[in-house]
Amino acid sequence: MGDLNEEYDIVVVGTGLTECILSGVFGSEGKKVLNIDANSYYGGESASLNMFDMWKKFRWSEDQRRQEDQRKKDIETMENEEREAEEKRRAAAKEAGDDSYKPLPKGERPPQAGPNPPEHYGKDMRSWNQWHISLIPKFLMADGELTRILHQTGVTNYIELLSVGGSFVVKKGVPSRVPSTRMEAVKSPLVSTMQKYYMQNFLQFIANYKEEDASTHKSDLNLDKNTMREAYKIFGLDSWTSEFIGHAMALYSDDSYLDRPAREPIERIILYVKSMARFGNSPYIFPIYGLGELPERFSFLSAVYGGTYALNTPLQEILYDDSGRVSGVKFPHPITKEETVIKTKKVIADPTYFLGDSKRIRATGKLVRAICILDHPVEGTDNVESAQIIIPASQTGRKHDIYISVLSSVFNVCPKGFYLASVSTVLEDPEGGNPHQELEAGFERLGLGSGRLGEKEEKFISVVDIYEPVEDGTRDNVFISRSYDAATHFESTTDDVKDIYKRVEGKDLVIKERKEQPEEQ
Amino acid sequence: MSHPRSSTSQRFAQFKLVLLGESAVGKSSLVLRFVKDQFDDYRESTIGAAFLTQTIALDESTTVKFEIWDTAGQERYKSLAPMYYRNANCAVVVYDITQAASLDKAKAWVKELQRQANENIVIALAGNKLDLATAQPSKRAVETAEAEAYAREAGLLFFETSAKTAENVQQLFTAIARKLPLDQQGPRGLRQGAGGRGVDLKGGAAAQQQGCNC
Numbered sequence A: 001m002g003d004l005n006e007e008y009d010i011v012v013v014g015t016g017l018t019e020c021i022l023s024g025v026f027g028s029e030g031k032k033v034l035n036i037d038a039n040s041y042y043g044g045e046s047a048s049l050n051m052f053d054m055w056k057k058f059r060w061s062e063d064q065r066r067q068e069d070q071r072k073k074d075i076e077t078m079e080n081e082e083r084e085a086e087e088k089r090r091a092a093a094k095e096a097g098d099d100s101y102k103p104l105p106k107g108e109r110p111p112q113a114g115p116n117p118p119e120h121y122g123k124d125m126r127s128w129n130q131w132h133i134s135l136i137p138k139f140l141m142a143d144g145e146l147t148r149i150l151h152q153t154g155v156t157n158y159i160e161l162l163s164v165g166g167s168f169v170v171k172k173g174v175p176s177r178v179p180s181t182r183m184e185a186v187k188s189p190l191v192s193t194m195q196k197y198y199m200q201n202f203l204q205f206i207a208n209y210k211e212e213d214a215s216t217h218k219s220d221l222n223l224d225k226n227t228m229r230e231a232y233k234i235f236g237l238d239s240w241t242s243e244f245i246g247h248a249m250a251l252y253s254d255d256s257y258l259d260r261p262a263r264e265p266i267e268r269i270i271l272y273v274k275s276m277a278r279f280g281n282s283p284y285i286f287p288i289y290g291l292g293e294l295p296e297r298f299s300f301l302s303a304v305y306g307g308t309y310a311l312n313t314p315l316q317e318i319l320y321d322d323s324g325r326v327s328g329v330k331f332p333h334p335i336t337k338e339e340t341v342i343k344t345k346k347v348i349a350d351p352t353y354f355l356g357d358s359k360r361i362r363a364t365g366k367l368v369r370a371i372c373i374l375d376h377p378v379e380g381t382d383n384v385e386s387a388q389i390i391i392p393a394s395q396t397g398r399k400h401d402i403y404i405s406v407l408s409s410v411f412n413v414c415p416k417g418f419y420l421a422s423v424s425t426v427l428e429d430p431e432g433g434n435p436h437q438e439l440e441a442g443f444e445r446l447g448l449g450s451g452r453l454g455e456k457e458e459k460f461i462s463v464v465d466i467y468e469p470v471e472d473g474t475r476d477n478v479f480i481s482r483s484y485d486a487a488t489h490f491e492s493t494t495d496d497v498k499d500i501y502k503r504v505e506g507k508d509l510v511i512k513e514r515k516e517q518p519e520e521q
Numbered sequence B: 001m002s003h004p005r006s007s008t009s010q011r012f013a014q015f016k017l018v019l020l021g022e023s024a025v026g027k028s029s030l031v032l033r034f035v036k037d038q039f040d041d042y043r044e045s046t047i048g049a050a051f052l053t054q055t056i057a058l059d060e061s062t063t064v065k066f067e068i069w070d071t072a073g074q075e076r077y078k079s080l081a082p083m084y085y086r087n088a089n090c091a092v093v094v095y096d097i098t099q100a101a102s103l104d105k106a107k108a109w110v111k112e113l114q115r116q117a118n119e120n121i122v123i124a125l126a127g128n129k130l131d132l133a134t135a136q137p138s139k140r141a142v143e144t145a146e147a148e149a150y151a152r153e154a155g156l157l158f159f160e161t162s163a164k165t166a167e168n169v170q171q172l173f174t175a176i177a178r179k180l181p182l183d184q185q186g187p188r189g190l191r192q193g194a195g196g197r198g199v200d201l202k203g204g205a206a207a208q209q210q211g212c213n214c
Ligand SMILES: Nc1nc2c(ncn2[C@@H]2O[C@H](COP(=O)(O)OP(=O)(O)O)[C@@H](O)[C@H]2O)c(=O)[nH]1
Pocket: B021, B022, B023, B024, B025, B026, B027, B028, B029, B030, B040, B041, B042, B043, B128, B129, B130, B131, B132, B161, B162, B163, B164, B165
């Protein structure tokens, strides 16, 4: 049986979406890639968990989780020992011509360290496996970069995405669909009668804009010189109209963009409108079985190109040569658990492997997220099966928006009758000691205000640190990715993929299109 | 596209089939033999080869299409992604009859499938590399009777196969096709997850509606 190679071109640590895309890309370019992950599942921070793993992550104590990890290792050791002993007995029996050989009964396994989820979520692994709960609340922009990468790499052949039912913004407690065409602007209650004409003009400009065609530009607006605040003014858009454009279309979670050049916000609005135009209803698409599908499918692609994967394999140490550059990595062998050293010149890793190492990563902020299990649809969303709802900061007296995403069983992420909703925002008062309080407006929207929770409902709340690398990695060849940010979509993730690729390779990422379909006979 | 069509006299059904088992027992070789009728002693897994399809005509009016997911080697370090066997309608669990330990690994897979996979999953146990034992009986490490008894007990189809000589390979897949619930509610697999509701990304930016769609 083949074992780990002595040397790899790149060792990728972590199997989050960023890492798996990169690993697939490098694999497709013919590089030898080894991927290790300390977890027993793919996806890291971008994984989807089944109900058992959710329960373990959010409802077990640290101690129980540690015991359970030890138990798994113990069982593995028992299995290995039993198998070896059995092989010896079998061989001996064969040698002696003894036909009565029968394997010995297996030893008793130690009991599970923590409780199972409540029975209304299922009683066994098969039913817990019907839950695919995504840890980060993001959607794909239908015309965004990730969608393009999925298509170009051929991963779309293996994955199925559905259009999300609606994109809403909340004004005075009432959600309304975000208008993205002139017609919708006319009808939208979000746009005041006074503003309709201006909003139509603005959307017309967005729809027609072509960078290379000056006749589609607005003569008095210079995207690189004018700020977005000025751009709104030029189009005659008032403060509420520009607020929902900036927050629900350009998808900025605060107002700092207003005083930056108009180009980026305008490009983001164009992306929104183009994405909207692709499948209607909303600019978003989402994979069946949840976001965890993405890292899993990219890992599959990478494995098809020869990439090697080892889960349950924590990084022990990065080794360096005399010049301070990466020379190898050390980790316990995925099967034998013996200390293993692999030669490599480059390491790509997600920031969670460097927690507490201030030379490697720094925190840029905190998010608070609540994953909610509902037993009812969300009010005010036309009974759609899935939605994005944005509560702009101005509506709650906060500085940052609250994002809500809702998915039903149509996405095969939960059993029929349940809904998964995620509420998240940038934590504004990290010392306040009451992070979930900052989500209250979102909970109210979901019918979970003032701590209300139905018998079969659940809230899994977490505060997550957002990290970025301290260095770009070119000094020592350790390239660290960024945490998944507050945004509702993956555009910053694909920016990070391209950025890391460029740092690693010194040239721009160009994904070759894989035209061929799965082989047919 | 893929539901059994009982309105006409033609029945066509599509199923997701996965291969499981220890590394190097011959999973990819079995697929290659079944789909392309080839065998390669020094096979390197080739790009795109981890997902293949093959059709079997069971009789004049019944066609079964297998959507076959090979492991792309992710099993080597116990790192198969769940996407791989999620929603599988059938599984071929392979061991190597010259390696006793590979049967233990196969049993562990059967247990996992029976605990976690689709309730109605059809599982076949395949003892591969039969040609080696035929040529040199002393090489055999798992007796046919032992594996057969286990398969009967666990409710599995059972064949000893050789990807090299093609012995029993077609039989294995045909037996699976015959055991699949053709008349039940549509089979599920790659394109069935969404019941055909999925969005089509093929068009790319060019095919989408342009400009003002009012
Ligand atoms: N003699 C013999 N060799 C086989 C047979 N099937 C596979 N092999 C060889 O066993 C090795 C592993 O096969 P492969 O299909 O890659 O195994 P996988 O890792 O389970 O996919 C290769 O060298 C094959 O040529 C068989 O039926 N007979």
